[in-house]
Amino acid sequence: xxxxxxxxxxxxxxxxxxSEVGNxxxxxxxxxxLIVTDKMMVQLGYxxxxxxxxxxxxxYDDTLPEPTEASILAGVEKVKSGDFDSIIALxxxxxxxxxxxxxxxxxxxxxxxxxxxxxxxxxxxxxIIAIPTTAGTGSEATxxxxxxxxxxxxxxxxxxxxxxxxxxxxxxxxxxxVPPRTTADTGIDALTHAMEAYVSxxxxxxxxxxxxxxxxxxxxxxxxxxHHGDDRQAREAMMLGATLAGxxxxxxxxxxxxxxxxxxxxxxHVPHGLSNAMLLPDVTVFSIPGAVSGYAQCxxxxxxxxxxxxxxxxxxxxxxxxxxxxAELSVPTLSAFGIDRDRYFSVIDVMADQAIxxxxxxxxxxVPSKKQIVxxxxxxxx
Numbered sequence: 557x558x559x560x561x562x563x564x565x566x567x568x569x570x571x572x573x574x575s576e577v578g579n580x581x582x583x584x585x586x587x588x589x590l591i592v593t594d595k596m597m598v599q600l601g602y603x604x605x606x607x608x609x610x611x612x613x614x615x616y617d618d619t620l621p622e623p624t625e626a627s628i629l630a631g632v633e634k635v636k637s638g639d640f641d642s643i644i645a646l647x648x649x650x651x652x653x654x655x656x657x658x659x660x661x662x663x664x665x666x667x668x669x670x671x672x673x674x675x676x677x678x679x680x681x682x683x684i685i686a687i688p689t690t691a692g693t694g695s696e697a698t699x700x701x702x703x704x705x706x707x708x709x710x711x712x713x714x715x716x717x718x719x720x721x722x723x724x725x726x727x728x729x730x731x732x733x734v735p736p737r738t739t740a741d742t743g744i745d746a747l748t749h750a751m752e753a754y755v756s757x758x759x760x761x762x763x764x765x766x767x768x769x770x771x772x773x774x775x776x777x778x779x780x781x782x783h784h785g786d787d788r789q790a791r792e793a794m795m796l797g798a799t800l801a802g803x804x805x806x807x808x809x810x811x812x813x814x815x816x817x818x819x820x821x822x823x824x825h826v827p828h829g830l831s832n833a834m835l836l837p838d839v840t841v842f843s844i845p846g847a848v849s850g851y852a853q854c855x856x857x858x859x860x861x862x863x864x865x866x867x868x869x870x871x872x873x874x875x876x877x878x879x880x881x882x883a884e885l886s887v888p889t890l891s892a893f894g895i896d897r898d899r900y901f902s903v904i905d906v907m908a909d910q911a912i913x914x915x916x917x918x919x920x921x922x923v924p925s926k927k928q929i930v931x932x933x934x935x936x937x938x
Contacts, residue, residue: 635662649693677716692742694802745829763808773797775858815916819907846922
């Protein structure tokens, strides 16, 4: 058996990597980018800093934290009416996901639903240079984007080489001012990527190597970055770990946590990383019987279990750590988050259908029935 591994053509990693954008553009033969970002990046001065490195560029800064098709349409129209030869995606995963969608829709037209799974989008859009400002989604190194259809409250999963950035500039210095809540949510998102990639039914030797390294970087440093945002060593480890986790799941796929998380975000606007965190302990307990040794290896890679621990002991320590991490990082339950109980329980059946339709639960080491997904949604409520 062999596996196709897809990566950005250029990965520039380390302090100051974002300042290399002009040189990277030249190497790629691009000279007229549209910068896709959000207004906070403009206010922080990051966009001006980028433009100082570029001879000619324009800005689209109306991306949203949880991008919808409506939120990207103006960016799509800007691409269609402009003469851009590339896109620079600056921001968290939402800005990068928005840029990926704009790059495809701006070139080929249609609606986002035309490109969602099970379709595989391998045709190239405008080349994307991704500059992440959070250590979380790993979107700078994935062939995935997620855009919400707000008319039916559904997060559309879109995959293919057409969504892979041609370059990623991974500069941990851009994360030094990220607030604790965002640090926690994006960090647990990255940890979930690595864990799910490792136990995924589509895992391979390459993705496993990236996932193990990612867990070893993220788990010992997430608390440090949360409590001490100016800890450069912790921030650098988190940033590299998030990118490696993105590489891992892009080449192995995510599983049940993500499948269940997306509908929660679509219906109740819970930030993606936070909804992953809400689900991760209970879904891990459900999934362990399908990959006892795999989850034990996760615990050892995260340094919460000793090499000499049995798999049973390692998995007990893993679940204990996930619950302790949520407590320390102030991850609320869905109930404590403020979601209306009646509304939540009224859409659980639909959320279960959407989770299954995404395909992610089928990658889980223990593949759930719809009834089991419904039960998990009920158990994580409070």
